[in-house]
Amino acid sequence: MEEELRQLETRELTINMGPQHPATHGVLRLVLDLDGERVVRCTPHVGYLHRGTEKLAESKTYLSALPLTDRLDYISSMANNVGYCVAVERLFGIEPPERAKFIRTMMFEMTRISSHIIWIGTHALDIGAMTVFLYSFREREWLLDLFEMVCGARLTVSYPRIGGVRNDVTQEFLDSLYKFTEEFPRRIEEYETLIDQNRIWLKRTKGIGVLSAEEAINWGLTGPMIRGSGVPYDVRKFAPYDAYDKVDFEVPTGKNGDVYDRYRVRMEEMRQSNRIIRQCIEKLPKGPIMAPDAPKFTLPPKDNILRNMEAMIHHFVLVTKGPLSAPEGEIYSAVEVPKGELGFYFVSDGTGRPYRMRLRSPSFVHASVLPRLCEGHLIADVIANIGTIDIVLGECDR
Amino acid sequence: MNPLDIGELIRERFPSEVKAVHEFRGQVSVIIKKEKIKDIMRFLKESPELDFDFLEDLCGVDYLGRKDVRFEVVYHLFSMRHRHMIRIKAEVPEDDCKIDTVTDLWKGANWHERECFDLFGIVFTGHPDLRRILLPEDWEGHPLRKDYPLKSDLGELEWKGFKEVLEVAEKNKIYEMKGT
Numbered sequence: 001m002e003e004e005l006r007q008l009e010t011r012e013l014t015i016n017m018g019p020q021h022p023a024t025h026g027v028l029r030l031v032l033d034l035d036g037e038r039v040v041r042c043t044p045h046v047g048y049l050h051r052g053t054e055k056l057a058e059s060k061t062y063l064s065a066l067p068l069t070d071r072l073d074y075i076s077s078m079a080n081n082v083g084y085c086v087a088v089e090r091l092f093g094i095e096p097p098e099r100a101k102f103i104r105t106m107m108f109e110m111t112r113i114s115s116h117i118i119w120i121g122t123h124a125l126d127i128g129a130m131t132v133f134l135y136s137f138r139e140r141e142w143l144l145d146l147f148e149m150v151c152g153a154r155l156t157v158s159y160p161r162i163g164g165v166r167n168d169v170t171q172e173f174l175d176s177l178y179k180f181t182e183e184f185p186r187r188i189e190e191y192e193t194l195i196d197q198n199r200i201w202l203k204r205t206k207g208i209g210v211l212s213a214e215e216a217i218n219w220g221l222t223g224p225m226i227r228g229s230g231v232p233y234d235v236r237k238f239a240p241y242d243a244y245d246k247v248d249f250e251v252p253t254g255k256n257g258d259v260y261d262r263y264r265v266r267m268e269e270m271r272q273s274n275r276i277i278r279q280c281i282e283k284l285p286k287g288p289i290m291a292p293d294a295p296k297f298t299l300p301p302k303d304n305i306l307r308n309m310e311a312m313i314h315h316f317v318l319v320t321k322g323p324l325s326a327p328e329g330e331i332y333s334a335v336e337v338p339k340g341e342l343g344f345y346f347v348s349d350g351t352g353r354p355y356r357m358r359l360r361s362p363s364f365v366h367a368s369v370l371p372r373l374c375e376g377h378l379i380a381d382v383i384a385n386i387g388t389i390d391i392v393l394g395e396c397d398r
Numbered sequence: 399m400n401p402l403d404i405g406e407l408i409r410e411r412f413p414s415e416v417k418a419v420h421e422f423r424g425q426v427s428v429i430i431k432k433e434k435i436k437d438i439m440r441f442l443k444e445s446p447e448l449d450f451d452f453l454e455d456l457c458g459v460d461y462l463g464r465k466d467v468r469f470e471v472v473y474h475l476f477s478m479r480h481r482h483m484i485r486i487k488a489e490v491p492e493d494d495c496k497i498d499t500v501t502d503l504w505k506g507a508n509w510h511e512r513e514c515f516d517l518f519g520i521v522f523t524g525h526p527d528l529r530r531i532l533l534p535e536d537w538e539g540h541p542l543r544k545d546y547p548l549k550s551d552l553g554e555l556e557w558k559g560f561k562e563v564l565e566v567a568e569k570n571k572i573y574e575m576k577g578t
Contacts, residue, residue: 047532054517055541059548090423217451217478220506231478233452238481329422332455332474332485343455345472349464358472360455368509397532 012040019048023126023383026393028367030386032379039382042374044367049397057357061322062088062162063297065357070156072342072361073395076115078107078147078157079337080395085160086241087333087344092162092325094297098243099287100164105243106177106280107150107159108335109273113184114143115338116266116273120191123263123387127204132194139187142180149173161298162323163291174281181278188270205260209373209385212257219369222362223340224265225389229257235336247279259388266390297323322352339363339390363389363396401426404448404484412438417489427485432471435488436498442475442484443503450475450484453500456510458490458518462544468492469520473500490520499525517542534559 018029027048033041053072057065069084070077082104089096096104117136124132144154150173151159151166159166195201211221216229226233234251236244252268254261290298299318300311317324328350334343340362347356366389373385405419405428415438418429430438442450454474462468467489476483490497499522500507511522512531519540522528530537537557539546 047530047534050532052541055546055548093423215505218505220453220504233478327422330427330485331423331425332483334454341454343474345455345457345474347459356459358455358457358459360457360474364509364513365506368506372505 010035017382019045024386025122025391026396028386028391028393028396030370030374030382032374032382034379037378037380039374039377039379042371042382044370046364046367046393047397049393051398053398054357054359057354059353061318061352062326062354063299063318063322065354066161067156067158070158071394072359072398073115073337073339073363073392074155075118075392076111076338077155078111078159079115079335080342081158081160082108082242083333083335083337083342084344085162086335087331087346088162090333091329091331091346091348092297092323092327094163094291096164096242096291097288098285099168100289100291101243102246102280102284103165103169103289104160105247106277106284107147107165108242109276109280110143110146110177112273112338113270113277114140116270117143119266119338119387119390120263123390124195124201126383126387127201129195129198129201132191135187135190135194139180139184146173146177146180149176161290163297164289168289174284177277178281181274181281184274185271188267192267202260204380204384205263205388206258207256208259208377208381209388210256210258211369211373215372216257219372220365221340221369222365223336223338224262224269225340225362225366225369227251228254228262228265230255235334235341239334241333241335243280244276246283247276249273249276259384262388296325324352326350326352334360337362339392339395340366342395359398361395361398363391363393364398367391367396399447399480399482401482401484404428404482407448408438408442411441425483425485427487429470429487429489432488432490432497436500436503438486439473439500439503442486447480449477449479452476452478453504453506453510454483456500456507456514458514458520458542459487460518460542460544469495469518471497471514471520495519496521496523498523501525516540519543 013034015032017032018024019027029045031043032039053068057068066084069080072080117140121133121136147157148154150169151157211229213229213231216226216231230253232251232253237251249272252265254265300314304311305315326348328348330347332343332345334341343360345358346354349355374382405426408428409416415430415434420427442448454476457472459470459472469490471488471490473486488497499511511525514520515528516530516532517540
């Protein structure tokens with residue numbers, strides 16, 4: 001019998017995980033070579049959602065390229081919009097007014113919370129803790145309603161503008177948001193009581209997908225992925241934009257660099273975001289929401305266009321040619337979106353359209369580290385690893 | 399360290415390689431020749447006063463008809479310890495569309511270089527796995543080149559996969575609801 005068993009042939013089995021697999025969070029396809037339940041090789045295939053955003057942006061004016069950024073990381077579109085506006089403002093040398101900066105920071109952190117809420121819900125769902133999903137989406141709904149209140153859209157918001165924001169926030173909005181910040185810390189505790197002491201959760205996350213600090217830096221990881229490994233790299237602290245240098249917050253870091261530490265980092269980040277929102281509401285200064293030189297960058301109000309010749313000329317030039325005051329030069333500007341560092345690299349040739357717009361998307365870099373995380377581990381851990389890198393394929397494929 | 403000083407330091411170390419140092423809005427770009435890219439990158443990464451351990455971004459730019467050398471590969475480097483940044487731009491001519499890979503210095507460069515190859519057609523010699531990444535394997539052309547059309551009317555030359563989708567859609571029309 002034993003002799004017979006020894007003669008049996010063993011060979012690797014290749015399976016396709018995705019692109020239509022619920023646990024891959026989109027259209028990610030992994031080709032896994034398996035030896036029993038152990039992953040020998042993992043080859044990610046991305047690009048199913050490639051829409052050529054970079055190529056499209058070259059043919060659009062600086063103003064009309066803004067909605068393209070909504071469609072990158074579609075669950076945190078506000079953060080992408082702000083990132084785009086900050087980059088264009090740095091290129092043109094515009095300084096938005098204080099009030100606009102605080103509103104943007106507030107919106108940015110709301111986006112971070114709503115993105116992390118989706119992450120905790122789906123990540124726990126993948127690993128087998130279904131209840132968290134039901135709880136977390138309750139709070140996301142609240143935030144989406146708030147987005148709707150301020151700009152009329154829930155997902156593809158396109159609310160920030162170059163040089164400010166589209167419209168001012170109302171007192172009703174601020175009151176509801178303040179109530180949210182009072183309520184939310186208790187809700188985070190609710191999620192934590194569901195999984196923090198859960199033996200299955202701990203077994204599935206502790207010691208899985210370990211990355212050392214040196215490795216995380218070498219791979220170019222950002223956001224909670226690098227902070228989970230103990231590197232306090234956060235663009236909000238390293239190169240502050242908007243009002244981040246005027247609010248007080250901490251950058252949580254992990255120690256072991258495993259799935260569990262990244263979970264802890266993101267949970268703590270939600271608390272910090274909550275703090276930032278609160279400070280923004282309390283400190284929100286009065287004043288304009290658009291930079292004084294904004295007519296050169298923003299379409300004038302509609303009734304002005306109909307009555308005022310100057311405004312109509314502005315409108316015409318902006319729509320057909322884009323902002324005419326573009327300098328010649330190039331700029332790299334990064335913001336800390338919920339997934340990590342979103343970088344915009346603009347090459348401007350002095351016309352109203354970007355000569356080249358490069359997007360450095362965190363999900364793309366994070367997806368590239370999947371083979372390193374999965375190889376040598378069990379196939380069940382692949383699911384935990386996909387959850388922990390928190391990718392959105394719209395941003396990865398651009 | 400002041401970014402302009404970093405530029406001067408590179409110029410001092412590799413006087414024949416550096417072509418220009420530009421500053422715009424506080425960010426410094428160093429334009430270099432591509433031949434010694436690996437040595438320059440290793441110097442930037444390993445010398446203790448620079449310590450560029452983090453490759454933020456790597457991408458290509460096509461300057462068709464605007465500059466003498468058509469392509470540039472742009473590296474954005476950051477140092478975690480010193481918190482300074484620099485932009486290195488390596489010139490890649492069209493008739494010799496190759497540059498050495500930096501994947502052995504920064505592992506994160508792997509996919510960026512594949513993307514650059516996919517969208518610009520710049521070959522990274524020494525890359526461990528240089529395949530297309532965002533576009534299908536049998537795609538022809540490199541879309542981010544300036545001479546690649548934004549909208550195409552290729553007809554028969556259209557990508558095979560897209561034609562298949564159109565055919566299936568045509569067949570499925572028999573299942574469509576007819577108006578009452």
